[in-house]
Amino acid sequence: MEGKNYINGIFVNGSSGDRFESRNPANTDEVLGTFPSSTDKDVNNAVSAAKAAYQGWKCLSRIKRGEYLDAFTQLLKAGHEEISQLVTRECGKGIVEGRADVTEGIHMCQYVFGTVRMPHGDVIDSEIPEKDAFLRRKPKGVVAAITPWNFPFAIPLWLICPSVVEGNTVILKPSRETACTAHKIAEYAHKAGFPPGVINVVQGGCGDLLVKHPDVHVVLFVGSNDVGSGIKQIVAGFRDKMCACEMGGKNAVIVLDDANLDIAVNAAIISAFKTSGQRCTSASRLIVHEKILSNFEKRFIELTKRIKIGNPLDETVFMGPVINQAATEKVARYNDLAREEGAEVLCNGGMLVGEPFKKGYFMSPFVYRMENNPKSRVLREEVFGPHVAIIPVKDIDEAIGVYNDTDYGLSCAVITEDYRKAKRIRDDCEYGLGYVNLPTIGAEVHLPFGGVKKSGTGLPSASTLIDVVTHRTAWTVNHAKKIKMAQGLTVKL
Known part of the structure; x- marks a missing residue:
């Protein structure tokens, strides 16, 4: 595979011309692909594309956004075995596990698509009978997804699917060890017809640049505690950025x-x-x-x-x-x-x-x-x-x-x-x-995935990622002919 970055709906070479290899860990003589070592310029281009696409994407009906995801899912199902073989060759886990990795990613797509016609908010009683109060969700903007090599298909889709269905745009920064699988995800997203800039993939060692970019609003990370702790420290320096990090276990x-x-x-x-x-x-x-x-x-x-x-x-x-x-x-x-x-x-x-x-x-x-x-x-x-x-x-x-x-x-x-x-x-x-009476492995996508202490930030992935990539808003409507306030607050002047 002669891999490229996927930015604004186009497969493009990196700006530096430098490339790295992905090799089969079971047979290091086998080079599976070469990929661009991305630079600041490539990251800026990806973030600019995601930022430009955000307004149009979030204004689409949530159901329409889900239909793009459904088209993506159907293509992935048809390519299941091809992707499974690639996952196994690139990260070295057994083919049975490679297939399970791909199945889990497809399950995430199906789960998220299944939510788009379900209730998405709450009607809440007000103290004042003439008022209606609503809880609504809004997308946060540009999401950076930084993912590990051991689940090179499932984990990116854990992070991408909820993000895009909720109206965010995404930049995926995969592990260098599994660049081929990430490239394959981009190929299928392209075939599914996602609008340019909604899903982007930037290869190589550029995660730090993404985390620090002022136009990235959410950082999603799965990996080691050392890296995740560094991300948390960087994000803490921004007033309008947040992160959810899953950082291993004992x-x-x-x-x-x-x-x-x-x-x-x-x-x-x-x-x-x-x-x-x-x-x-x-x-x-x-x-x-x-x-x-x-x-x-x-x-x-x-x-x-x-x-x-x-x-x-x-x-x-x-x-x-x-x-x-x-x-x-x-x-x-x-x-x-x-x-x-x-x-x-x-x-x-x-x-x-x-x-x-x-x-x-x-x-x-x-x-x-x-x-x-x-x-x-x-x-x-x-x-x-x-x-x-x-x-x-x-x-x-x-x-x-x-x-x-x-x-x-x-x-x-x-x-x-x-x-x-x-x-x-x-x-x-x-x-x-x-x-x-089960192993410690075997998570399912409709359950939260994350840990406590050094294992995470208390903002789990998988089904509960919606709470990370959206913010809840309160919307209160007064139907009376005059203002009535809660808590007995007077309005007389």
């Missing part, structure tokens, strides 16, 4: 003493190793009641050792590569750190060697047991790879304390047959996404 599966071990082991495997542990909702902690620790641990390690690792286009492969060389080095550092901090290694994972793996970034799972320690870095910091700790606890109170003993609060799963224990976890653990 998630856990809590396995209580009454757990169904078939569910517990499978939920733990899926939580820890799907997408090679590279989801913001991946579980790098398994908090297990000491009463069942031995049995759980034995079964979990046996199943971990059976995980098939290899070419992600192979339907039978469970784990593909990690995304790049930097990711392998980071995971290896945390594996070493676990040993330094006193972990008992149960499954000594690391870089895989040999013919099937020599051209990719393949790593096997690293599993260890460790008592909880508030000073431990491996038990508190996000690793983002196939690295998981088993932490013994003596009761549910300790399990809750261990779960909360991290600066993050994104996803939590509990495995139990006791609804009272599940309620304790629900009420006392600090999270944004909670599950009972």
